[in-house]
Amino acid sequence: MTASLDRSTGDDTAMLDSFARRHRFYPFEALPWIVAVIAFFAFSDYLALLAQILATIIFALSVDLALGYAGIVTLGHAAFFGAGAYTAGLLAANGWGEPLTGLLAAAVAAGAIGFISGAVILRTSGLTLLMQTLVVAAMLYELANKASRLTGGADGLQGMQVWPIFGVFKFDMFGRTAFLYCFAVLFLCWLIVRTIVHSAFGRSLTGIRENVQRMHAIGAPVNRRKVLVYTISAALAGVAGALIAQTTQFVGLGVLSLERSGTILIMLIIGGVGQLYGAFIGVPLYMIAQDRFATVDPVYWYFWIGLFMVLLVLFARGGVLGVWARWRDWSKVRK
């Protein structure tokens, strides 16, 4: 076939240019960071909560990378979050409270567990995979529970001593350092995830999500790609867990619980899956709503969250970003 590429037609070139430049930064991408800076000054009484939100966004980003991009259905990401939290926690409780190396160690430990478990369970898919991810988390939960001499078991890990960042910035009781620390790490993680999803590898992940059979047929080493992204995702989840451990100076069994795996999914779904920014919307919405509901109605707040979720699934499929996209399409059609 003699395909003549006619580059003289300006329309095509412009179209292909914009296709090739989908990774460029859009102005709206600055929005989360502007909001975070404003929040830092406007809600200085809530910095501890805000820091937790920032760290949890990293966790949601890691789930989005696996679920939203590669289509790996997981109900066990708390395994990696918890592995990171316990790694950082155990280091700080046993004489090594340097936070940055703690984060790194957490990423390595969680990534290693992601790699090993991923190499085994990613051969399956669908419901089987869902069960397997759940089992991995449950195993780690029981392990942390039984190794109570090391982890404190159900009482949680006590006596963490986290050193100042760079030996200078102490974690203060208002959470200023914690906030800025989480902010910086989130920014870095966001850059990493963003780079990955816009890379050729990231595009091939969407191919795996859309049609595995076809990916095999175009010669992609599907399993290798899945294990790699799962490992990266696990390492990021580990960083998120470590951040929360270091900033709250405590690790409880809850970091490995099914509930944590579930709620992070809910947060991501509220925001929108597979669009990178769902995490930045869903996590604050959920955590702030949870904080408010718990204040207004300390006994039944979970009921209100549940009701909210049911309404969301009924009327706002695709989460906030999904609603936004539909509204935009609709207003375009009207014009």
Place this chain on the structure above:
Amino acid sequence: MNRAIETVQLCKSFGGLVVADAIDFRLDVGARHALIGPNGAGKTTFVNLVSGALRPGSGRIMLGDKDITVLKQDQRVKQGLVRTFQINALFRRLSVLENVTLAIAEREGFAGDFIRPAGRYRAAIDEAYALLEALGLAPEAMKPITDLAYGRQRITEIAVALGLKPKVLLLDEPAAGVPTRDVGIIIEVIERLPSNIAVLLIEHDMDLVFRIAKRITVLVSGRILIEGAPDMIAQDPTVRQVYLGERRQPC
């Protein structure tokens, strides 16, 4: 002529059901070869065996001089053995251009690069678009697959396969489900394939088969019934009986 692929005593069974019974089959370089047979004859199974989606029970598969029996599907694709699917297997929510670009990325071996933006590999995008232009798909390049008519999706299937620069192309019912008025476009696309590609066409549409194939193999119950030139197949009494139907007068 040189062989492109050859199967030697290829067998496969699902439980007690034999779907490939000692198939000796040879596809020459540059061939236009059709594999026909009634429903359930094992045609798609044969494609699955040759492409590597299924493991044979026994027998060997050769690609050129290499024994590829133990190679996985993605490794076979890297050697130039490419298939299309009977039912569209595309990335449905991705654009037509993206579908083809992903294939080219795999062929060129940069699909594992997780640092540089995909768009930096501009040559791949230009190549994908040129391919779409050649197949008349350029106006729909930016549309997601779900917005395409079925016939256009079938052509996209072929476009994705061609993006891999195959040496051997297995077309599994390229015209299946395509409205009659659009079959012509598919015939045209297949006729314009580069002559150095060996094409194995699995098809029910006899117009398509007799338009394109220079050689036809008839598969019945997992076994090769007969193989030969189209004229010979059309006149063979057993073939007419089991498959073509007595009243049909092809060509």
